[in-house]
Amino acid sequence: MSLRLSTVILPYRRWHDGGRAPWERAEQLGFRTAYTYDHLSWRSFRDGPWFGAVPTLTAAAAVTERIRLGTLVTSPNFRHPVTLAKELISLDDISGGRISLGIGAGGTGFDATALGQEPWTPRERADRFAEFLALLDRLLTEDSVSYEGDFYSAHEARNVPGCVQRPRLPFAVAATGPRGLRLAARFGQAWVTTGDPKLYENGTPEQSVRALREQADRLADACSAIGRDVAELDKVLLTGFTPDRNRPLESLDAFVDFAGRHRDLGFTELVIHWPIPGSDFAVDEKIFEEIAMEAPAQLG
Template identity: 85%
Template sequence: MSLRLSTVILPYRRWHEGGRSTWQRAEQLGFHAAYTYDHLSWRSFRDGPWFGAVPTLTAAAGITDTLRLGTLVTSPNFRQPVTLAKELISLDDISGGRITLGIGAGGTGFDATALGQEPWTPRERADRFAEFVSLLDRLLTEDGAQGVSYKGDHYSAHEARNIPGCVQRPRLPFAVAATGPRGLELAARYGHAWVTTGDPRLYENGTPDQSVQALRGQTEKLADACAALGRDVRDMDKVLLTGFTPDRARPLQSLDAFVDFAGRHRDLGFTEIVIHWPIPDSDFAADEKVFEQIAMEAPAQLR
């Protein structure tokens, strides 16, 4: 598989004050896909503007033609499979089959308690995630008149109908974010793609070489999970969401720095690198001219 370059556009701008033009520019620059976070708020952006992922992607679908669109990532923190499935089928239809669902177990941030619940333990998050993904798979795949009925420990559905189903068959692709054994098994079972941000334990004090070794270990564990299910890991896309590794700032400092970074991760088996659209005065600050140069020139150098 060749290496693709994508971007993630955080939904902090009003649509008519830079939001719309950013998504259009992403398509003009030739990105493979443009994703957005599916959060109610996020870290340092908590006390500022932040818009919903599904309406944002719906609007983006209406002003683009070829750009793939998606979440990176959606989680069970505030989503329910039955209602989410209906929104995803609608998005897939509006976009003409250009939606990818990035999906993960969720964390302990603001989303985890925004609905008034107590934070879930890591085990409970993993339990919910497993049930969430399997039910969502059914809801998006089984589009018959009888609907989908299910009663689980955390989620339920009763004759939930999703006619006519997804444009993409048998359903829109899942990109499953995971690093632990249970998550990697879900990625191997349900994922068109696997997503990682690296090893969070290395974020503050790790080295780039340690990060590469950690990512190599993750890809090997994914291969083992695929093999256990009789699946060839080479048939899966492997997506690296950048900005969370020890050398997080360096790749966007120059075209050469990015090509070096992306090339080392391509050699690990990654097929898609996702870079954050620059946001001034944030963790994702970067020179927009360099960012655009990377978008236009790096893919050819990495072929």
């Protein structure tokens, strides 16, 4: 099974002061997809520059030609399906059909209260996500949608001409729990995971591999329950959040070993963070580029 390599570029630099260059370089290096986070702010970057995902992807679409682009991930924390659908259809048009939507239930970070709301409980996040995803699917595939739900509404929302990609742009659904995995099975063209967060601090790489295998097995069960072949979904691992942290990016050999173990679990795409000096994603740029250029051939 072949394994694709993608990257995620955090939107923390001004476009005309270094922000543009990684997107152009990502295409030159042959990455399958260049993603960005869809947050209002994020962790240690909260008090520094941080730009919006949709404008950033629009600019990236204008300076690239082949590489796919997307979010990793968008969530209901500060998004509404009606307005998001319009932005996605526009992005898909501007990029010539190169947009993928990574989407998840969201968490308890800064985005969860930025609009002045109280943090949602885990159950409410799950309930909102299920409704959000189902409505967004309709908005991207139907010319006009009216809907009245528990959390979201749409009244004759028009989305002509729809996506360039048909029937709509692909969803990469981030999920680890039963409800999320069922949504991935129903709506996803891909499934996204970062591993088991409980193992990040004190777990071992071996425990992480077992946890990922169990997640993949539960996804297969969710697909089987609705008569879908799990092989239809790409399996995407966003790296940097397993117990290995950034050690796989310390050398080409280390990465090939890491990637091979996860390819054997059925993953079809690994996403590595673009280097950011002085951060959790501070890795040697020369090794990063060596991995981008040489690892895919070794993992073919």
